[in-house]
Structures are given as C-alpha cells and as structure tokens.
Amino acid sequence: MDKRHEKLRIPYRKEGESLDYESDAKVEALQEINGELIRVGNVDIRETTQSTLVLENPKIRIQTNIGDTLKLRSQQDLSSFIRRRHAVTRILNAESAIPSLINYFEPLTCPHPQYLQPEPTDSDLDAYNRYDKDGELSFSLNRQQRDAFSKLWSYGPLSLLQGPPGTGKTSFIASFIHYALSQGAQSILLASQSHEAVNNAAEKVIELCQHSNLPLDVVRFGAEGMVSEKLHPYHSSSILQNYRDLFRSEMRVRISAMNRNLGLPNKFVERWFDIEYQLKRLNREIERLTTKLNKNEISEANNNPLIARINQRLERFKKIASEKFG
Structure with a gap:
C-alpha cells in the first residue's frame, strides 16, 4: 500500500485479452463481498501495467488474497450496457428499425426476404x-x-x-x-x-x-494502441488533434493581433508560441508514452504500436524544431 498517495498495488492475472482502456478512462474495481458486488476502488490506468493493478482510494473492505477476483467496469462499459439493454428492450417490443427483427431468427415465423x-x-x-x-x-x-x-x-x-x-x-x-x-x-x-x-x-x-x-x-474508434499504423490518421483522437492544430494555427493569428497592443517583438511572440503550443505539448506526450512503455511488462510484439506512436511524435518534434529553429 502506498500510504502517501493512498494507492494499492496488486499483482494480477487477467482472463481473456489484456486491458484495453484509454489512459484517461474512468474505471472502477468491483468485488463480490457477502453476495453483493461492491466498488472497492478506482483503477489508475496510467500506472497499471499488464502484471500490476493500481487502485486509487481503495476501500478497507477489499479482499486481496491469492485467488480473489476483481471486476473492472468503466463509465463507457456502464453506458454501453445501458444502451444495449435499451436496444434489446426496443427489439423485444418491436420498436427497432426492423420491427419484425425477432421473427427472422424463428424458422416458423421467418418473413420472406424483401x-x-x-x-x-x-x-x-x-x-x-x-x-x-x-x-x-x-x-x-x-x-x-x-x-x-x-x-x-x-x-x-x-x-x-x-x-x-x-x-x-x-x-x-x-x-x-x-x-x-x-x-x-x-x-x-x-x-x-x-x-x-x-x-x-x-x-x-x-x-x-x-x-x-x-x-x-x-473515423476509427477504439483504443489507439489497438489501431493499425495505417489507420492512425483516421483514429478519432487524430482527427480531434487535427482540429486542435487548426485552432492553434488560428490562435497564432489572434496572438499576433494582440501583440500589436502589447508592444512585444513579433519574433519573440512567434517563438514563444512554437515552443509553448507545439514543442512543449509534443514533449509531454512523448514523456507520457515513454513512461507507459517502460512500465508495461509485455512482449515486444505488443509494444510495437506504442513504439510507433512515440516515434511518430519524435519525428514530428524534430521536424517542427528544424523548421522553426534550424
């Protein structure tokens, strides 16, 4: 237990596929205690690796004996479950886009194809x-x-x-x-x-x-690390980043306009903008991904998508630095 930060680190083994949550996802850990499923803490996705589960603010009732089971549930999982339940209800009530959908799975009532x-x-x-x-x-x-x-x-x-x-x-x-x-x-x-x-x-x-x-x-949705390199430009996060970049380029024009009133040298303002809004942001992203890579105790093959993302951002950093500062 990390007393200072109130974090609990638990060696674990997951059934099925590896954890597939975005770094900013809100995930809670649940455990069945006395027949009731109880929340026992929040998962720190950034610090959790493929072998160590990190819980923030763990509850005192949590059981961490060998063989105990935890269930992870994100807000997205819960929302997805609610949407699926509503969808099934609509199907059962013949309110779906295809009202007679159920009948297609019943040989005695299956409609003829249209x-x-x-x-x-x-x-x-x-x-x-x-x-x-x-x-x-x-x-x-x-x-x-x-x-x-x-x-x-x-x-x-x-x-x-x-x-x-x-x-x-x-x-x-x-x-x-x-x-x-x-x-x-x-x-x-x-x-x-x-x-x-x-x-x-x-x-x-x-x-x-x-x-x-x-x-x-x-638009490709899903965890960015599970997306192929060819589809990275089409991933939702990349598309959002393009919009952010467009906003930043427009911001440069706004800042230049303000600069006339502040009386600062144009060259100084332009360089400050390049460092603060481009290089500094990329550097933070590279540090975050590198930390994640170093903490992930997984095979080299599974690290490849993460390494590709780091290299992509490094190349972009070098290109911007070369173009702006020589």
Missing part, C-alpha cells in the same frame, strides 16, 4: 479485380462470392454470410462496403469482436476508394 434493388452485374464486380505488377490477376470475386454479393445487395433487410478462415471474407466485406458507397450509401458501421478484423477491412476499403477516387470519410 427485394430491395437490382443485382450488380458481373461488369460491376469486375471492378474489384486486382492485378500484380506483371499484369497477372491476383484477386477476383469467384462465382460463389459473386452470387452471395448479389443476394446480399438485392435482398434484405437482414442478411447473414458465413465463411471459414481463408475464404476471402475481408476482401469481400471491403468490396461490398465500397460498392455500397459508390451507390450512394451515407453511413456504414463496420464492427467486429476483433480489432485486427476491423483494421484489415477498413484498410482495404480505404485502398479501394483511393484506387477509384471515391471520396471517403473514415
């Missing part, structure tokens, strides 16, 4: 053929995939496609999303139990849109 729109032609689907540098065909939707593509597109409102590993589901999903966008779809939600599956499919969608010059706005 015809929605014409099937894509083979020529349409040939647009997803890919060729290697020698001009040889490297990928093409096969006949079974084309038939499935046509049925999924033309009939609804609910569809299910199954395929064993290695049958090209990721390329199929990316092609289907691209086709939907090309036909005027406005919003598409891509979700999966696996971060890697979302990363792979999203990367292929972006590649297809760039190849065909189709405008695309992508």
